[in-house]
Amino acid sequence: MQRLKAGLRKTGTGITTVFTGTRIDETLYEELEDALLMADTGVKATQHLLDDLRRRVKEAKATEPAAVKALLADALTDLLAPLEKPLVIGEHQPTVIMVAGVNGAGKTTSIGKLTRHLADHGQSVLLAAADTFRAAAREQLGVWATRNTVEIVSQEGGDPAAVSFDAVTAGKARGRDVVLVDTAGRLPTQLHLMQELSKIRRVITKADATAPHEVLLVIDGNTGQNALAQVRAFDDALSLTGLIVTKLDGTAKGGVLAAIAQERPVPVYFIGVGEQLQDLETFNAREFAQALLG
Numbered sequence: 105m106q107r108l109k110a111g112l113r114k115t116g117t118g119i120t121t122v123f124t125g126t127r128i129d130e131t132l133y134e135e136l137e138d139a140l141l142m143a144d145t146g147v148k149a150t151q152h153l154l155d156d157l158r159r160r161v162k163e164a165k166a167t168e169p170a171a172v173k174a175l176l177a178d179a180l181t182d183l184l185a186p187l188e189k190p191l192v193i194g195e196h197q198p199t200v201i202m203v204a205g206v207n208g209a210g211k212t213t214s215i216g217k218l219t220r221h222l223a224d225h226g227q228s229v230l231l232a233a234a235d236t237f238r239a240a241a242r243e244q245l246g247v248w249a250t251r252n253t254v255e256i257v258s259q260e261g262g263d264p265a266a267v268s269f270d271a272v273t274a275g276k277a278r279g280r281d282v283v284l285v286d287t288a289g290r291l292p293t294q295l296h297l298m299q300e301l302s303k304i305r306r307v308i309t310k311a312d313a314t315a316p317h318e319v320l321l322v323i324d325g326n327t328g329q330n331a332l333a334q335v336r337a338f339d340d341a342l343s344l345t346g347l348i349v350t351k352l353d354g355t356a357k358g359g360v361l362a363a364i365a366q367e368r369p370v371p372v373y374f375i376g377v378g379e380q381l382q383d384l385e386t387f388n389a390r391e392f393a394q395a396l397l398g
């Protein structure tokens with residue numbers, strides 16, 4: 105919570121200074137609108153929050169800007185609440201989790217953190233290095249695997265769908281709890297690479313008819329509105345089940361979660377708040393709103 109609070113300070117300060125005045129007037133709402141837009145909350149979510157806030161202020165008969173800030177925290181919590189959902193492991197063995205994202209979003213780091221989180225909860229993990237293009241990516245995942253004492257299935261220059269198939273088959277045979285499939289970073293505009301992702305998904309289903317059980321997109325919270333565009337594109341191509349939002353430490357664009365909640369509410373399973381293994385937190389709407397608004 106402290107790390108999240110510190111991380112969201114840049115986003116939060118712009119919004120909270122709006123409430124330092126003494127009067128609740130149109131200027132306050134206008135400044136708040138600007139601050140929310142600056143924080144990448146997006147036009148729709150900003151409008152929704154302002155309308156909701158005006159209603160709450162009227163109902164509560166609030167007279168102090170400080171009270172309005174508390175009401176905004178409530179409005180934001182309600183908006184973000186649909187994004188709150190725990191990642192459930194154990195309904196299938198293994199639970200197959202496919203992870204996608206654009207280059208540099210923090211996919212491999214998040215997989216390392218997630219592996220550690222799962223291992224801490226007593227789950228055995230098998231990693232599939234389906235990023236067969238970049239030797240460095242395989243090596244990086246290998247480092248995480250060693251650090252987490254988990255197994256890894258990788259294949260130099262192989263077909264990513266084939267590696268995924270092998271990993272799911274091995275996970276089944278070895279009775280692992282979770283198979284995590286890391287895919288190469290790609291842009292939604294690279295159509296052939298998006299098709300390749302769909303192929304990986306299909307081939308995973310061939311190895312296990314019920315899989316993948318989770319299809320996660322890792323997005324960089326620092327990219328603001330662009331992250332929302334990524335959610336839309338990857339969701340259209342892959343039917344996402346969840347998100348991991350990274351780099352929420354030190355961002356000025358934390359409002360993007362509100363935009364996602366408003367426009368494409370894919371659950372946020374985890375948030376990344378640093379580069380270390382332990383810097384992964386489950387997403388909680390109230391905590392996030394409070395961390396943001398101080």
Ligand SMILES: Nc1nc2c(ncn2[C@@H]2O[C@H](COP(=O)(O)OP(=O)(O)OP(=O)(O)O)[C@@H](O)[C@H]2O)c(=O)[nH]1
Nearest residue numbers: 207208209210211212213289350351376377378379
């Ligand atoms: N501050 C901070 N940095 C992060 C976080 N998550 C990842 N990073 C950093 O972001 C950079 C990119 O992370 P990677 O995990 O390599 O990204 P990737 O999506 O796997 O990249 P590709 O393999 O190119 O697709 C690294 O320097 C990470 O340390 C986070 O939550 N906070």
